[in-house]
Amino acid sequence: MTGRRSRIESLSNPLVKRMRLLREKRHRREEGLFLAEGLRIATEAREAGILPQWLFLGPEGDAHPLAKALAADTLAAGGEVVDTTGAILSKLSGKDNPQTVVGIYPEPRTRLADLDRDAASIWLVAERLRDPGNLGTMLRTGDAVGAGGLILLGESTDPYAVEAVRASMGAIFTQKLVQADWEDFLPWLRGGAGQLVATWLGGDTQDYQAVRYAAPTFILTGNESQGMPAAYADAADVRVKMPMMGKADSLNAAVATAVMAYEVLNQRRR
Amino acid sequence: MTGRRSRIESLSNPLVKRMRLLREKRHRREEGLFLAEGLRIATEAREAGILPQWLFLGPEGDAHPLAKALAADTLAAGGEVVDTTGAILSKLSGKDNPQTVVGIYPEPRTRLADLDRDAASIWLVAERLRDPGNLGTMLRTGDAVGAGGLILLGESTDPYAVEAVRASMGAIFTQKLVQADWEDFLPWLRGGAGQLVATWLGGDTQDYQAVRYAAPTFILTGNESQGMPAAYADAADVRVKMPMMGKADSLNAAVATAVMAYEVLNQRRR
Numbered sequence: 253m254t255g256r257r258s259r260i261e262s263l264s265n266p267l268v269k270r271m272r273l274l275r276e277k278r279h280r281r282e283e284g285l286f287l288a289e290g291l292r293i294a295t296e297a298r299e300a301g302i303l304p305q306w307l308f309l310g311p312e313g314d315a316h317p318l319a320k321a322l323a324a325d326t327l328a329a330g331g332e333v334v335d336t337t338g339a340i341l342s343k344l345s346g347k348d349n350p351q352t353v354v355g356i357y358p359e360p361r362t363r364l365a366d367l368d369r370d371a372a373s374i375w376l377v378a379e380r381l382r383d384p385g386n387l388g389t390m391l392r393t394g395d396a397v398g399a400g401g402l403i404l405l406g407e408s409t410d411p412y413a414v415e416a417v418r419a420s421m422g423a424i425f426t427q428k429l430v431q432a433d434w435e436d437f438l439p440w441l442r443g444g445a446g447q448l449v450a451t452w453l454g455g456d457t458q459d460y461q462a463v464r465y466a467a468p469t470f471i472l473t474g475n476e477s478q479g480m481p482a483a484y485a486d487a488a489d490v491r492v493k494m495p496m497m498g499k500a501d502s503l504n505a506a507v508a509t510a511v512m513a514y515e516v517l518n519q520r521r522r
Numbered sequence: 523m524t525g526r527r528s529r530i531e532s533l534s535n536p537l538v539k540r541m542r543l544l545r546e547k548r549h550r551r552e553e554g555l556f557l558a559e560g561l562r563i564a565t566e567a568r569e570a571g572i573l574p575q576w577l578f579l580g581p582e583g584d585a586h587p588l589a590k591a592l593a594a595d596t597l598a599a600g601g602e603v604v605d606t607t608g609a610i611l612s613k614l615s616g617k618d619n620p621q622t623v624v625g626i627y628p629e630p631r632t633r634l635a636d637l638d639r640d641a642a643s644i645w646l647v648a649e650r651l652r653d654p655g656n657l658g659t660m661l662r663t664g665d666a667v668g669a670g671g672l673i674l675l676g677e678s679t680d681p682y683a684v685e686a687v688r689a690s691m692g693a694i695f696t697q698k699l700v701q702a703d704w705e706d707f708l709p710w711l712r713g714g715a716g717q718l719v720a721t722w723l724g725g726d727t728q729d730y731q732a733v734r735y736a737a738p739t740f741i742l743t744g745n746e747s748q749g750m751p752a753a754y755a756d757a758a759d760v761r762v763k764m765p766m767m768g769k770a771d772s773l774n775a776a777v778a779t780a781v782m783a784y785e786v787l788n789q790r791r792r
Contacts, residue, residue: 296769385655389774398767419774426769461788495787497668499566499696503780504659504689510777511784517765518731 255327259335268340271306271356275346277410284359286412287344288424290351291318296422297355298322303329304355310341313352322353346414359412362430364403364440372400373467374516375446376509377437379484380406380475387411388419389506390473394427397513400468401428405437438487446470449516450488451508453479453501460492465516473509525597529605530578538610541576541626545616547680554629556682557614558694560621561588566692567625568592573599574625580611583622592623616684629682632700634673634710642670643737644786645716646779647707649754650676650745657681658689659776660743664697667783670738671698675707708757716740719786720758721778723749723771730762735786743779 260268273279274287285305288294294304295318307326313319313335323333341350369375376394381387387409391402404411408431411417417424432440441448447466451473472488474480479502485491494503494511503511530538543549544557555575558564564574565588577596583589583605593603611620639645646664651657657672657679664672674681678701681687687694702710711718717736721743742758744750749772755761764773764781773781 299769389777392770392774393777395768395770396764396766396773421770421772423768423770494666494784495791496666497787498665498693499569500662500665500691500693502691503666504662504776506774507659507663507777507780510773510781514764514781514784517767521765 255329255331255333257327257333257335260340261337263340263343267306267334268343272344274356275414277413280359280410280412284361285356286359286417287414288355288357288417289345289414291316291322291353293417293422294322294353294355297357297425298325300425302357302425303331304357305331306356307331307333308336308341308344308354309333310336310338310350310352316352319352360429362428364430364432364436367401367428367430369400369444369446369468372398373469373520374399374513375401375403375468375470376513377403377405377470377472378408378505378509379472379480381408381505382476384409384413384416385419386476386504386506388416388421388424390509391420391423391427391429393506393510393513395423397517399427399513401430403430403432403437405432405434434484441470447490448472448488449512450480450485450491451512452485452488452491452493454482454485457491457493460494460512460515463490463492465519467520469516471509471512471516473505476505525599525601525603527597527603527605530610531607533610533613537576537604538613542614544626545684547683550629550680550682554631555626556629556687557684558625558627558687559615559684561586561592561623563687563692564592564623564625567627567695568595570695572627572695574601574627576602576604576626578604578606578611578614578624580606580608580620580622586622589622630699632698634700634702634706637671637698637700639670639714639716639738642668643739643790644669644783645671645673645738645740646783647673647675647740647742648678648775648779649742649750651678651775652746654679654683654686655689656746656774656776658686658691658694660779661690661693661697661699663776663780663783665693667787669697669783671700673700673702673707675702675704704754711740717760718742718758719782720750720755720761721782722755722761722763724752724755727761727763730764730782730785733760733762735789737790739786741779741782741786743775746775
């Protein structure tokens with residue numbers, strides 16, 4: 253299977269117009285595709301064995317060894333390499349200073365049933381996450397602590413939005429990503445091993461360092477402004493709190509998740 | 523000293539136009555003022571003894587006990603309470619769903635010489651921080667760990683931008699905030715007690731949990747994409763690294779700062 257190589261220099265080219273629409277959630281859903289900018293993220297993907305369906309390559313692309321390798325592998329995998337202009341890359345990425353490459357990837361659409369929970373000892377779970385930067389940052393943190401992936405519960409911000417993909421710094425390709433409802437998640441969780449740990453601002457909590465975490469640990473973080481429903485915290489195996497020494501009663505959601513995840517990791521590496 | 527209470531209903535009112543310009547950095551600098559939205563942040567400020575020069579109060583304002591208290595205290599402190607419309611609040615905050623209140627506050631412009639380093643056992647230091655969300659999140663984390671404040675080195679994003687103020691969740695009013703250059707910071711630091719800890723991606727580092735931190739601990743985090751100059755890491759008392767179990771070589775800057783800061787706090791509370 254060998255892909256094709258083409259050249260597009262017109263901003264009104266139909267493929268450019270179609271790919272540019274992937275900046276909108278509705279079109280991502282319809283196409284089952286998303287857009288990732290930059291050589292760094294595309295190289296992370298390539299190292300994870302994931303190649304784009306289309307690779308838009310800027311004028312400096314062929315001078316860069318990583319970009320050349322990316323183009324060759326994309327073709328070998330049956331994808332299309334599009335040599336293009338800086339103006340078209342800007343149009344695709346919506347930025348004045350475009351990256352060297354823009355890749356168009358299929359959304360994996362992983363389901364709970366596809367997850368092998370024993371493949372990792374930490375899993376992140378976030379409920380009605382609203383901020384794409386927080387979502388991408390959680391994926392990046394998940395990669396850092398060796399988590400298996402991120403399970404998004406309820407109506408969350410779109411993980412395939414450009415801002416989320418960018419904040420993930422490539423972890424969108426290495427972390428499993430599942431969108432599910434609580435009603436499906438809880439039975440799935442209870443169908444196997446797994447400790448559900450809620451970071452909870454209400455009562456009946458333990459200090460997050462006082463708990464011995466059991467693998468696989470599922471770290472559940474609630475919505476940025478409202479936290480999680482009490483029923484979710486009640487259903488968790490343990491409710492924990494980080495010490496808060498100041499005026500505020502909570503941490504940023506991505507920060508709270510990271511502080512928790514490093515505690516679990518630190519216990520394991522002792 | 524008693525302030526005044528006025529009513530503004532015209533979008534073209536000169537005060538509204540002037541305050542709206544505070545969404546631009548240049549005008550913030552000229553006026554020495556910044557804008558904070560929402561009852562929650564204004565109440566944090568009030569509890570820290572900081573009241574706005576102008577308080578714009580929406581139609582529902584008088585029904586809310588916290589808004590009423592805020593208005594009364596603003597007047598008692600000599601400020602101006604402006605009863606206004608939802609449309610004007612939207613114009614000021616740039617959001618479709620405006621908050622109940624918008625407050626206009628003087629920028630404190632704290633200098634290194636104003637800091638009492640012994641007032642806290644943790645201080646955060648960030649170098650050429652670019653993202654206002656990261657900056658505000660660091661302030662919020664600083665509050666949570668009982669830090670004294672945040673020292674911004676070099677050309678950083680503006681801490682008084684609306685996005686940074688919002689992400690701080692009120693910590694902009696409780697954490698000291700200093701903008702300085704490395705050339706001034708290092709002599710100031712060495713003029714008293716203080717351990718400078720660099721989160722460093724290069725060589726010659728220790729595991730962040732292997733170090734016993736001495737108070738006051740200054741946690742130095744580098745620029746989001748480039749990290750810090752090697753000379754800064756060399757000048758630090760210790761260079762540390764968090765374990766990275768995945769593909770990525772770094773954490774988000776605000777996350778790295780938080781993981782470090784909680785380690786320092788946890789050592790102190792043992």
